[in-house]
Amino acid sequence: MEGLWVLVQGIVLGFAIAAPVGPIGLLCIRRTLRYGPLMGFFTGFGAAIADTIYGAIAAFGVSTALAFLRGHETAFQLVGGIFLLVVAVRTFRQQPEAEEREAASAPDSKSWIGGFMTGLSLTLTNPATIMAFIAIFAGFGLGGTLDRVEASTLVLGVFLGASLWWFTLSMGVAAVRHRISDRGLVMLNHCTGVALAGFGLWALGMAATSVVATAGG
Template identity: 30%
Template sequence: MALLTTALAGVVFGLALAAPPGPMNAIIAEESVVRGWGAGFRAGLGAMSADVLFFVLALGGAIAVIDRSPAVRPALYLAGGFLMLYFAVGAVREARDAASFTGDGQGVAKGFRKTFVLSLTNPYQIGFWLTVGVGLLQPGTLDVLSHVPGAGAALEGVLVVETGSPSLLVGFFAGIAIWITAYPATMVAARRRVDAFAPAVAALSAVVLVGFGLLFLAVGALRFV
């Protein structure tokens, strides 16, 4: 029973981290409504693949090198900011041209590459694996819901589980997998009901990417000063 509880807690944790609005979900939504569920799922898989890579690096201790290099994080903010602005241009084109629900294989592949590369330059994602992610690997306890963006303080102490358990890690990645499967399906269902949904989502994706891109550029510039 303890293993099941820990695994379920990992699922909740993975869902809580994957679900909040942000640049990754903006790209997943764009790919889903313009090219279909498969493209949206592959875009989500790109972000999840980066998490798996960060997990392996955290397991080997290599990711801690970033924490010891003061210039790396500002550089990541700048790189991530420019990438988001670049992808926003593509989202604007999608908003203008989206008239079809399906796309070619090249478009599908790009969704995976966009989220994977963007995740590798995302200081927040790297920061998670430097802190909470490392904590997942070490024996101890973890206040799961206290890390939910925007609501962590209110949920503190509600769900505390044992860390260092394989069942927690399996549950964590299972939660992310559930999100990247269900979220594109929801976007596709909405797209089928509203003809104008694809251009609107692509336009919203561009707005989100521009906003986060400018934020990352500003933070990176300030940290270099």
């Protein structure tokens, strides 16, 4: 029963980490509306894999990985910010007609892989994710108290919880997909592009602040 409880805790943690609407959530919603639920889900699934990787680092207390992430946080913020700005510009300028031609000309598998890699890359370049895991694990009293089996069970739960969130979101958005007009999709592209640009600028601002602080120190 103790193992089951650890699994449940992991599912709750994975769901809670994935659920707040951020860059990946916006992309999942938009891509579900334009390309269908599988494309939206695989975008989120990439983020779920990244969450699982970071969750494993936190659960197993891999000090070398933690030190590397903390030591290169500015570089991650810089890369992530630039990546977000590129995605933001492409999203803002995309028109529904062009998206339909793109979806029709590209094999589904390539679209799914592209969505997966976008979700994976954006989440892996956000070191705040692992800091969130560490903080939540500490809040739940899990930091450093798990053996290997329990840590593995917790990480499995994180994977299941995060995947469950992205499945729920993509299926929910797909259910109302037919009610949104092309004009509404254009507005969605613009709003998503602006929001993604905001996240990207915030990441670059954090990187610049770190550089200035380091230079001043």
